[in-house]
Structure formats: structure tokens, C-alpha cells
Amino acid sequence: MKASPADQNELLRLQAADTRLAQLAHAASSLPQAKELAALQPEVEALRARWIAATGELEDARAELGRVESDVKLVEARVARDNERVQHTASVKDVQALEAELASLAKRQSDLEEIELTVMQRVEDLEKALAAVDAERAEQDERIAALEAARDEEAGKLNAQREALATDRATIAGALPADLIELYERQRARYGLGAAALVRGVSMGSNVKLTESDLSEIRRAAADDVVLCPDSGAILVRGEDSGL
Known part of the structure; x- marks a missing residue:
């Protein structure tokens, strides 16, 4: 394949852009905040489980209290009824029975x-125990929100x-040229x-000094011949400092 030295040299700019794009993609996929958020998940789930348990216990206790309060009201109503009946009955037997019931x-x-x-x-x-868990969750939510904001800000910069x-x-x-780009993309994919x-x-693709036989070849x-690195497979771009 033929390509002008200038076009071949532009491939280095293209490769530099692709290398940097790969670095940015890796940075975006491995943000420290994202890792910290992932590490927090077990704590989040554990605290959520504690909150569910504490909420359930409190609901059960409140339901029990409601039942007891209802029973107290029923007894109070019966006491009031029996006291009224005592006041309005003339039967000694009924009074004795009512007093026993009272x-x-x-x-x-x-x-x-x-x-x-x-x-x-x-x-x-x-209620105090649940409030304590709520306070822990609020603190945890603030921490998560701060991490998410920092992650999103950093991701935005990278994007x-x-x-x-x-x-x-x-x-x-x-x-x-399209054929030069096609070769470049094929070698990069491989x-x-x-x-x-x-x-x-030295080939910057492999960081290895080429053999004298390879250098002779x-x-x-010709200057416009496209040559490949025998070690890395990349298009080898020659310049004034190539040592040829």
C-alpha cells in the first residue's frame, strides 16, 4: 500500500487520540466514587434491613397498645354501666352481684x-431505636448523595x-485516504x-529495537510505502529520528 509520508505521520495523531479515548473510557468506567458507592451497598442493605425490622417491631407494639387501650375502654364502660345500675336497683341480690362484678x-x-x-x-x-436508625440512614444518604454528585461531576468532565x-x-x-484508515483500523482491532x-x-508499538534484518528491509x-512493525503489527511511521 502507498500513502504519503505526511498522511502516514497523521496516523500518529490518530493513534494518540484513540489511546487517549481508551484511557478516558477506562477512567469513566472506574471512577473512585463509583467504586466507593459499590462498596457501600452491603452497608446500605444492612441498614435498610435494620430499618425494616425496627419499623415492623414498632408497628406491632403500637397495634398491641391499641388493643390494650381498647380493652381498657371496654372495662371502663362496663364499670360506668354497673355503677349506674347499682344506683338504680333496689334488689340486694343484684347489688351484691354488681359489686362483685365491679x-x-x-x-x-x-x-x-x-x-x-x-x-x-x-x-x-x-420509637427511639427507629429514630436512631433513621438518623443513620439520613447520614448515609448524605454520604451517598455527595459521592453521586462527585461521580457525576467527574463523569461529566470525562465525557x-x-x-x-x-x-x-x-x-x-x-x-x-480511506484505504489507509481501513488498514489502520484493521491493525488496531487485531x-x-x-x-x-x-x-x-525502536518500534514504539512494541518498545523493542528491531533486528538489523528488519531495519534493512x-x-x-520507499518513503510512501506503508510498512508494518514486525513485532506489534502496527503501521510503522518513519521520520527523521527513525535511525535509518
Whole structure:
């Protein structure tokens, strides 16, 4: 293949752009904030599990308190009813029965009120425990939000660089012969590098000094001949400092 030395030299700019684009893509996929967010996930899930458990316990305790309070109201209503009946009955037998029931109700009310106080204390304790978990989650949410903001800001900067560089790359590639670009892309897809400079006999594609036999063959090539690095497979771009 033939290509002018100037066009071949432009391949180095193209390769530099592709190398930098790959670096930016790697940086975007391995942001430290993203890694930290991923590392936080077990903590997030553990804290969420604690919150669910604490919420469930509190709901159960509140439901129990509601049942006890309802029982207390029922007993109070029966006490009020029996007291009224005592006031309006003339039967000694009925009065004795009502007084016996009132004594039983008083014991029942006392027991329920004691249970009510115990459950109220448990509700209060569980509310404090849930508040503590809520505070932890709020602190964790702030940390996550800060990390996400930093990640997005850094990703935005990287994307802006990638877009600008992609535009420059398209301009460089658009000005080169199609067959030269096709060869460059093919070699880059195969070997990871499309073009490399030859500097003082060393291929920058492999960072290895070429053998005298390889250098002799390259010396025999015309300036507009496209030659490939025998080690890296990249298009070897020759210049004044190639050591030929």
C-alpha cells in the first residue's frame, strides 16, 4: 500500500487520540466514587434491613397498645354501666352481684393499665431505636448523595473531554485516504495498536529495537510505502529520528 509520508505521520495523531479515548473510557468506567458507592451497598442493605425490622417491631407494639387501650375502654364502660345500675336497683341480690362484678372489673382494669404502661414504654423505646436508625440512614444518604454528585461531576468532565477528542479524531480520520484508515483500523482491532513511530530503530508499538534484518528491509522501502512493525503489527511511521 502507498500513502504519503505526511498522511502516514497523521496516523500518529490518530493513534494518540484513540489511546487517549481508551484511557478516558477506562477512567469513566472506574471512577473512585463509583467504586466507593459499590462498596457501600452491603452497608446500605444492612441498614435498610435494620430499618425494616425496627419499623415492623414498632408497628406491632403500637397495634398491641391499641388493643390494650381498647380493652381498657371496654372495662371502663362496663364499670360506668354497673355503677349506674347499682344506683338504680333496689334488689340486694343484684347489688351484691354488681359489686362483685365491679371488684372483678377493678382488678381487670388495674391489670390492663399496668400492661398498657409496659407496652407504652416499649413503644417509646422502639420509637427511639427507629429514630436512631433513621438518623443513620439520613447520614448515609448524605454520604451517598455527595459521592453521586462527585461521580457525576467527574463523569461529566470525562465525557466532555471524550466528545471533544472524538470530534478531533473524526477530523483527522476524515482527511486521510480511506484505504489507509481501513488498514489502520484493521491493525488496531487485531493488535490493539494501529500505528506507532519508529524512533532510533525502536518500534514504539512494541518498545523493542528491531533486528538489523528488519531495519534493512525498512530502509529499502520507499518513503510512501506503508510498512508494518514486525513485532506489534502496527503501521510503522518513519521520520527523521527513525535511525535509518
